[in-house]
Amino acid sequence: MLLSALGAIYPPARILTSRAELAPYECDALTSFRASPRAVVLAESTDEVVETVRACHRLGVPYVARGSGTSLSGGSLPIEEGIVIALNRLNRILELDPEQRTAVVEPGAINSQVSAAAAPHNLFYAPDPSSQSICSIGGNLAFNAGGAHCLKHGMTSSSVLGAKVVLPDGELVELGGESIEPVGPDWMGLFVGSEGMFGIALEITLRLMPSADRTRTVLSAYESLEAAGNAAAKVVAAGLLPVAMEIMDKLAIEAAEGSVKPGYPEGIEALMIVELEGDHETVDREFEQLLEVLEGAGATEVREPDDDAQRALYWEGRKSAFSAVGWLSPDYIVQDGVVPRTRLGEALAEIGRLSEEHGIRVANVFHAGDGNLHPLILFKGSEEGALERAEELAGEILRMCIRLGGSVTGEHGIAMEKRAFLPEMFGEEDIEMMRRLWRAVDPAQIANRGKMFLPEEELERDEAADPDAAPSSAAVAGTAGPPPGGASSGEARRDTR
Amino acid sequence: MSLPVPIVLRRFTVSLPVLHEIKIHQHEPQAEEMAAAIEQCIHCGFCLPTCPTHVVLGEEMDSPRGRIFLMKEVLEGNMEVEEAAPFIDCCVGCDACVTACPSGVRYDELIVPYRAHAEERRERDWRDRLLRRLIAETLPYPRRFRVAARLGRLARPLRRLAPGRAGAMLDLLPETLPRARPLPELQPADGERRARVALLAGCAQQVLAPEINSATLRVLARNGVEVVVPREQGCCGALDLHSGASARAKAHARRNFRAFPDDVDAVVTNAAGCGSGVREYGLLFKGSAEEGQARELAERTVDVSVFLDELGLKPPPPLPEPLELAYQDACHLAHAQGVRSAPRALLAAIPNVNLLEPDDWELCCGSAGTYNIEKPDVADELGRRKAEALLATGAEAVATGNIGCLTQIEAHLRALGRELPVVHTLQVLDRAYEQASGSPRAASP
Amino acid sequence: MSVRLRPDAVEEAQEALRGHERVLPRGAGTKPALSSPPDGTVTLDVSGLTGIEEYDPEELTFTARAGTSLGEIEAALAENGQYLPFDPPLVAAGATLGGAVAAGTSGPLRYRSGGVRDFILGVRFLDGEGRLVRAGGRVVKNAAGFDLSKLMVGSAGRLGVMVELSFKVFPQPQAWATLTVDCAGLDDALALMGALATAPLDLEALDLEPPGRLWLRLAGLADAMPARLERLEGILERSGERLEGEEEGALWREVRDFAWVAEDAAIVKVALVPKRVPELEAKLEPLAVKRRYGAGANIAWLAWPGERPAQELDELLRSLGLAGVFLTGSPPKPMVGTHRGGAFAQRVKSALDPSGRFPDV
Structure with a gap:
């Protein structure tokens, strides 16, 4: 049924069903979950996507739309009994209007390619997740991606003006528009960050920003991570509005030096990269002020890159840090939590304490300007129980974020990874409201089913099984040990090997 | 009332997809390198934008991280060699992913031994075998290649009859072949001798563009470099190595162990493919008695541009x-x-x-x-x-x-x-x- | 009747909401087109839910109850050298924070800094069943759960009753300066705006007063201002009238608070982009409708004459495929023109307000 329906939409070469074709789609950048879809279709037109969604709806087949598969929360993890709609080939920039500062793109368009296309007009696309060289705009939209420079320019939702969307039942709607200022309820704003559960954005209107007249970057070194965190708070409090403010600790610096070799100062405990942007008259003056604040905040060294190439290298070191940690440790957990920025120093000290208490190394690399922490918890998966201990520490860090009044995710999203944490951050009514919204938009529950919440029927089953107790981890994560041929109830299996 | 969603604090980003189950001891000596590359890949996708096949085809299985996944499945015994073969074959072997990888995955040290591993377990159809044989038996041998190229040019009118890949081969042949230019066995330095090197002449290059070697010799001479061009040298073996024919590659390499003298400051190459081929000798011979010899030659082989730059142009x-x-x-x-x-x-x-x-x-x-x-x-x-x-x-x-x-x-x-x-x-x-x-x-x- | 329709506490608001079949919330009532209840609908006056609950100047965020007046918030921020960069209108008239969100109104400064939608961090609101729901958070970055805070922006009391809101703020610039430039006409002005769109100028505001007057506003360090103004004039290739100091501030406050709109005219916000301005101008010019374009002509503010029916504007905007909303006046329905959202909007509305307690969007 499914395959013949797909066969009516796609030529055979664009329907992948063999094991070798499907296996590489089994996970995204969150590799602790794997699921094998029934098929992957390679869409080359928006009509094909719409037809595919309609077929899925008709047949009750769940689907996940996938761009480049760089989600760190399992956002593009396939659904066992469902299909993957691969959007990589829908990657055109359809329109670029410099005078309106807008671009219209297909969902598979690559983030950095939008900026590249806008550059000749002295414009750029602001959100810059570290994976910007490959992540797709559709994925950015679904997860409201952030990045180092969203401190000033906002998250993806501030840069998405409108979209043509296919809802989970195949109905087409238009949300938002071209204007930076919407009229009426901000439907587009609600759609952004809905993790693929409200449908697929097919044509996306993006806001572009004029490139700055001048950019100045300064790298400062500190004797402790806490000191760096406090320096970040001081920069914010001083009324400076940097476009980016990033901190890396000793381990993260070591990892970067092992990988892209940015040439950061040696023998330091932490560094902070602060970038100012604007017209040169202002930036040059603010830069002096920034240097004063940094020196007053205990920076042991302050360094401005010699040229654009060195600045790019400083940034490359920062942006590759997650992956580069592979140089330090065979395995690690990437965390993403937010704390109020005035409590950064406190949060970092607490992470240090927890790390010591658990005897587990934690590397820190994060967006200090907005209090968005990314602790990287290092462990050796081959050691008995090491993963569990690392996860316990990760959980404690997230709970600390909630306790300090923050969030369990700043930019990676909930999806698979933080499903269990949503109820720690929100109350019952809050979650129930989100679920009601989900049911209303996708009554059949086929769009990226299983992300953010458990599907309804599983909830009911779990509650029926034991109405008073929280279900066992196996119900959520699949059974431990080597995955069975097909995990029950369509849940992704945990890759525990 | 219990919360509608279970609280299970056990789901995090574990950045290691490929916690492999490859039984290293059951495989060839290169299995260690293969396993290390698989283990180090965290599936972040940073390799995708520089992978030529992913850029053109937009499919996950035609990307480095996809192929790593497939090779892992095969090496673990979960997938047949033939199932994964179309996508492994599609890899151009450019190593751009190695440059791009922030985690330091040595994809090159995975794909090359993997291809040899797979080749031993594959059944190719006769046309495939014929074409591969044709390439392997002509390209590395300048004289044979020269003859084949002439024949190929004669065959151009039949282009439309030639199937895809053979046709492509014909298309790449130049209109005219330059005259063969025998290289001197020794090119003395102009003026004071600053260094002495041996030249790996490259096989296809000698047929298609002999003037590159002539120019190389002259530039080296002008820079005070004496060049020996060992007569006994043969193909570096890169073509065979990269298509999984490790036995043939080894035979080529052995010939070169014997051919290149010890009394030179370096073995220089002016064809990137040959240079990188020689530099892979160490891994090729890993675990064998010739490993030391292989590594030694690999280590003293250097691209002519690097040699000149370090010498001081x-x-x-x-x-x-x-x-x-x-x-x-x-x-x-x-x-x-x-x-x-x-x-x-x-x-x-x-x-x-x-x-x-x-x-x-x-x-x-x-x-x-x-x-x-x-x-x-x-x-x-x-x-x-x-x-x-x-x-x-x-x-x-x-x-x-x-x-x-x-x-x-x-x-x-x-x-x-x-x-x-x-x-x-x-x-x-x-x-x-x-x-x-x-x-x-x-x-x- | 025991149920108070002007609650002082959230629980009272919940009770009030649940006690009536048809409800429309209202803050200070400065945007009556949005807060005037249709027949058979009661007004839930939330102007009693006031007070700044949390404000940490070093954090540059605050949380306040929805009925808190913007004047109170601006004053508290100003004491610490901070401000609301989305520049909400009608502050002097007494507009509330919840009202600004519900109406989705941002002022001239939104051109550079962003609108209400870009500064809102979190919300607590009552849905159509009176359930208290929290979404978003109090920190500047957050990707947990559906972004219901953004949905509240422009929801006009039709999707929920906001009771508490969290926002981020910015430090106030040291100095402001304005340049007004007269162009030869609309085409000339739009061409100039096109050139400005890609120039690295950091204009805080860019307003067009048709046919050809441009208002450009700069902010930042006082020392840098003269050089920046000079550079701006260089790019414009014409000199304009410079304005600084108290006079400059007053000028923009008048713009933001619609001092230029006649008493009997209704304020209407229309979303568009600069390239649509000529079409709209062609329709409005003959009607003698006073108007002004804000945010680099991404918003048209119209003073719709009291004697003209709202229906006429509705049709006019529909013919252009533009969306608008009446803030003042008494139109039968505040939303005019072509609105998007379709089935998505209906489904979301049905989830938030299943029994239709609030008016249709």
Whole structure:
């Protein structure tokens, strides 16, 4: 049924069903979950996507739309009994209007390619997740991606003006528009960050920003991570509005030096990269002020890159840090939590304490300007129980974020990874409201089913099984040990090997 | 009332997909390297934008991280070699992913031994076998290749009858073959001798562009370098190595162990593919008695651009006319050997050369050894993109460090109706030196 | 009747909401087109839910109850050298924070800094069943759960009753300066705006007063201002009238608070982009409708004459495919023109307000 329906939409070469074709789609950048879809279709037109969604709806087949598969929360993890709609080939920039500062793109368009296309007009696309060289705009939209420079320019939702969307039942709607200022309820704003559960954005209107007249970057070194965190708070409090403010600790610096070799100062405990942007008259003056604040905040060294190439290298070191940690440790957990920025120093000290208490190394690399922490918890998966201990520490860090009044995710999203944490951050009514919204938009529950919440029927089953107790981890994560041929109830299996 | 959603605090980003179950001891000695590469990949996707097949095909299984996944499945015994083969075969072997990888995954140390592993377990159909045999038996042997190329040119009128890949092979043949130029066994240094090297002459290069070797010898001589060209040397074996024919590759390598003398400062190569091939000898012979010999030769083999840059280039005079020159990174130089700055430094040393950089330098031109014969569609698309990127620089000529790229780029510039000269880095230097001295020998770019 | 329709506490608001079949919330009532209840609908006056609950100047965020007046918030922020960069209108008239969100109104400064939608961090609101729901958070970055805070922006009391809101703020610039430039006409002005769109100028505001007057506002360090103004004039290739100091501030406050709109005219916000301005101008010019374009002509503010029916504007905007909303006046329905959202909007509305207690969007 499914395959013949797909066969009516796609030529055979664009329907992948063999094991070798499907296996590489089994996970995204969150590799602790794997699921094998029934098929992957390679869409080359928006009509094909719409037809595919309609077929899925008709047949009750769940689907996940996938761009480049760089989600760190399992956002593009396939659904066992469902299909993957691969959007990589829908990657055109359809329109670029410099005078309106807008671009219209297909969902598979690559983030950095939008900026590249806008550059000749002295414009750029602001959100810059570290994976910007490959992540797709559709994925950015679904997860409201952030990045180092969203401190000033906002998250993806501030840069998405409108979209043509296919809802989970195949109905087409238009949300938002071209204007930076919407009229009426901000439907587009609600759609952004809905993790693929409200449908697929097919044509996306993006806001572009004029490139700055001048950019100045300064790298400062500190004797402790806490000191760096406090320096970040001081920069914010001083009324400076940097476009980016990033901190890396000793381990993260070591990892970067092992990988892209940015040439950061040696023998330091932490560094902070602060970038100012604007017209040169202002930036040059603010830069002096920034240097004063940094020196007053205990920076042991302050360094401005010699040229654009060195600045790019400083940034490359920062942006590759997650992956580069592979140089330090065979395995690690990437965390993403937010704390109020005035409590950064406190949060970092607490992470240090927890790390010591658990005897587990934690590397820190994060967006200090907005209090968005990314602790990287290092462990050796081959050691008995090491993963569990690392996860316990990760959980404690997230709970600390909630306790300090923050969030369990700043930019990676909930999806698979933080499903269990949503109820720690929100109350019952809050979650129930989100679920009601989900049911209303996708009554059949086929769009990226299983992300953010458990599907309804599983909830009911779990509650029926034991109405008073929280279900066992196996119900959520699949059974431990080597995955069975097909995990029950369509849940992704945990890759525990 | 219990919360509607279970609280289970056990779901995090564990960045290691490929916690492999490869039984290292059951495999070839290279299994350790293969397992290490698989283990180090965290599936972040940073390799995708520089992978030529992913850029053209937009499919996960035609990407480095996808192929790593597939190779893992095969090595673990969960998947048949034949199932994964189409996607492994599609890899151009450019190593751009190695450059791009922030985690330091040595994809090159996975795919090359894997191909040998897989080749032993594959059943290819007769046409496949014939074509592979044809390539393996001609390209590495200059005399055979010369004859084959002539025959191929005669066969051009039959182009339409030739199936895809054989047809592609015919298309790549030049209109005319240059006359064979035998190389001297010893080229003395001009003036004071600063160094003595042995030249790995390259096989296809000797047929398609013998002037590259001549230019190399002259430039080395001018820089006070004495060059021996061992008669006994053969193909470096890279073609066989990269297509999984490790036994044939080893045979080529052994011949070279014997051929290259010890009393030289270095073995220099001027074809990126050959240089990277020799540098892989260590892994090829891993665990065998010849490993030491292999590593030793690999370690003293160096691209001619690096050798000259480290030796200190004698300042070249200007070219007769200023030249807008685009430098095209050969993958087997830039990615496989990490050589990017040396050739640029040499070219920039010519006073009136303005060096231009094309966009997407990381992307392969589609030549990649015999890839343009085996996967002509993908190779054509890559060639077209590369030619367009080079034209967009506004260059008057293109310099590169590999005969394969040179042929491919020439063909695609021609297809776009823009026949810019495409030359080897050393040919540009040669021209500067020779024009100044009034010598007529230098090829004109 | 025991149920108070002007609650002082959230629980009272919940009770009030649940006690009536048809409800429309209202803050200070400065945007009566949005807060005037249709027949058979009661007004839930939330102007009693006031007070700044949390404000940490070093954090640059605050949380306040929805009925808190913007004047109170601006004053508290100003004491610490901070401000609301989305520049909400009608502050002097007494507009509330919840009202600004519900109406989705941002002022001239939104051109550079962003609108209400870009500064809102979190919300607590009552849905159509009176359930208290929290979404978003109090920190400046947060990707947990559906972004219901953004949905509240422009929801006009039709999707929920906001009771508490969290926002981020910015430090106030040291100095402001304005340049007004007269162009030869609309085409000339739009061409100039096109050139400005890609110039690295950091204009805080860019307003067009048709046919050809441009208002450009700069902010930042006082020392840098003269050089920046000079550079701006250089790019414009014409000199304009410079304005600084108290006079400059007053000028923009008048713009933001619609001092230029006649007493009997209704304020209407229309979303568009600069390239649509000529079409709209062609329709409005003959009607003698006073108007002004804000945010680099991404918003058209119209003073719709009291004697003209709202229906006429509705049709006019529909013919252009533009969306508008009446803030003042008494139109039968505040939303005019072509609105998007379709089935998505209906489904979301049905989830938030299943029994239709609030008016249709």
